[in-house]
Amino acid sequence: MMDHVTRQMIIVNQILEERDAQDALFGRQDDLPNGTGAEEMKQLADRYRYACDAAFAAGEGTLRHVFLEEVFEAMAESDPVKLRAELLQAVAVGVKWLEAIDKQQEESQ
Template identity: 65%
Template structure:
């Protein structure tokens, strides 16, 4: 694991600790899948198409990839598949943060 990834994951761990300190442990429902949002699959398909189109035009961004992964997660109701989609979304988020850190000096 690169030092950049380790730094981002430490930041995320600190944020998680702050969330627990503020809200305590939360065991909320997932709120995903067609039973919660009948349009979730349509949104996932739309963002996938938007992402493919943007990259085909040479205009793809982290936003395109991240939103595609997020909406794929929101469309998923199977817990195993949902977890895999969330891991993908968070990994893209970490990669995005690493890109920001490379372009922006940190204090």
């Protein structure tokens, strides 16, 4: 069975490969506006935060709940420093989710 650190290193390498592929396909695109901080995003963030809390309180929480909560918290943020922190949290949950998928697939073989 693969250890935790090795699994993370493989995922990070796959993420970097995907980023290179995106740049090759679409160009750098680092001059696009963030497009975050709109009032409707703040409302969605509140709704997903509530939905996530409710799901876990009912014993039905999933990685989908956690991931969407983090994504919508990022989309609600207009301050670049806070946006970066929220995006980092969303990406970390995404990596956690990928780890879980890989571990489940490994265990089922």
